[in-house]
Amino acid sequence: MSTVGMRSGAELLKEACGPKEAPDTQDFGITWVDRLCDEITCEITKDVFPARQGSVPFHNGLRRFVRTSVLSVAKAHNVASPPMEDVASLARDFGVWVAEQGFPLVCVRQAYWTGTRELIDRWGRMGWPGLAPDPAADGGRIAVSGEVVSRVAFCTFDFADRAMRQSLLAHQEATAGLRLGGDLRRRDVITTILAADDGRVNPAWDAALGYRLGGTHIGLLINATDRAHAEKVLQRAKTATSAREHLLLPPVATHWTAWLGYRKAVSVSILGTLRRTLLGSDTQTAMGRPRPGIAGFRASHREAVRAENIREKFHDAPRCLSFHDLSLEDLLLHDPSSAAMFVRDELGPLADSTDRAARIRETLSVWLSCGAHTATAARLGIHENTVRLRLNSVTEMLGAGYLERKAELLVALRLCDVLAAPRP
Structure with a gap:
């Protein structure tokens, strides 16, 4: 969730609070922001994206947008807050992100309204920290007038409405691009392949994917900001290891899904070259072990996912996580x-x-x-x-x-x- 139109909202709140009621910006607690962002993110996931509950990468991806919204509102309240990403740009990024996740347009609208409702409700239940004067200085009472709360709510909904329009437009444009480029068709094929558990291969899959399912495959996850970034990382890895071909799909959660295809078995030296190349990239990646055939296509992808899931438990995780190196940790860290x-x-x-x-x-x-x-x-x-x-x-x-x-x-x-x- 992102917000735009901050200037008009800030003016409304400045008028509502006035110089005497303006909060002490030094009392703003970043801990409060973090807690509120996590709670709102969980609520949006539960209401709008229930299939992604429990996914740490998805939570972190969604939380990025929620955090900018919360900080936008905080800045409009004249509350001190840490730096944040550009609001208008992130509103469009949110629409693209939802489209790439495979969720329909209606989810964008639902996410904004759920997030806005939860922001006002939870902030109020916390006692309006940052907006309210220090309760200790007022005998333990939080002195926030009903008029101020009303203006805060109006400003927050105004932010959400403006940002939602930007996100909806970006979602429509992204969906059209995904359909035109064949990503939606490829995603449907990949979903079918990964859901199966047998060795049968549909001859039409190779043509639909533009990728041969014979040979040996290495599954990858690339935590890139956009397609151009992910493609750059994947192309460098393909060139370094002399892979026959590659396949890149829009992200699940925060990671682009990719495969490198080889004609024959991958040697230990090639595997080491791939790992070093990914370690030298400017983003986080995860890789499965080289596996043959359609079963290997599935297995290597699942190993990359399991390797990435270890990152949250890692004290100091390297930029590239290889399942080959972490299979024991994967077994023991459940x-x-x-x-x-x-x-x-x-x-x-x-x-x-x-x-x-x-x-x-x-x-x-x-x-x-x-x-x-x-x-x-x-x-x-x-x-x-x-x-x-x-x-x-x-x-x-x-x-x-x-x-x-x-x-x-x-x-x-x-x-x-x-x-x-x-x-x-």
Whole structure:
């Protein structure tokens, strides 16, 4: 949800509040904005996009538009607020985003009215923070007049109406473009393919997609701002790995869906080149493992989705997430709280969030892989004595018999790299 026409709304509210009633802009809490944005986003998703409930990427994508609307209203109230994206531009972006998600025009209208209603209702139930004077300075009472609230509501609905017109027009234009370019037809075919579970191939699919379903496929997700951006990232990856062809579809949630097609099996070196190329791009990506045939087309896409879902649980996620590297984490992080408890139980003080603990964990992990002090020192670029000192610290922390649980230790070290290092 976005808003336009801020000038007229701001003038209305300035007239309503006046210089004496204008709130102290220094009292505006960003925490309040974040909480309100999340609540409104959840309500819009529940009412307008129920099929996307529980999707973190969709929530984050929708929240971007909600946040700009809330901040637009806040600025119109003379309330201090953080920087935001251009309001008029984001209104059009919202219409395009809804169209690319595959939702009809009516959803744009419903999203605005639900969001506007929830903004006024929830802001009022919070006591109008930012708009109201400090309650402590007024004996605990929130002194916001009915006239001010009425003007606030009028201004907010005025914003929503203006922004909605921009979004509706953008949705119609985007839908026409998707239909003309064949994206709607390709999306329907992809939906049919991904929903199936057998190996049957319709001969018409290749022609409809402009992509051959034989050979080997790598599924990708690209968190790009628009088609040109996503196409640039995909073309660079295609060239770097000598892929035969590529397929790009408008985003599900915030990510463009893509595949790279190869004539034969993909080597480990090609897979490494692809990962490095995506790491060097300017956006977040996720990739599945190379898989053959129509079943591989489905499986690699699902792996890319699972890899991307790990991002929210990652303490410091790399720009490109490869399912090949994260398959163990994917298996173990379905219950993050249990995973964190496992890390604490296995690593004890070694799971602490200090730099020293992180250095010792890194040394231990490399040593367990190399099995030699010399190789560990060479890989980490440190002296052998440093390796010995750090391993001595491991013995002090975990006890002399820690290698009796080597498998559990290796798993805990990998999980600790993903999770925000939990303090025991």
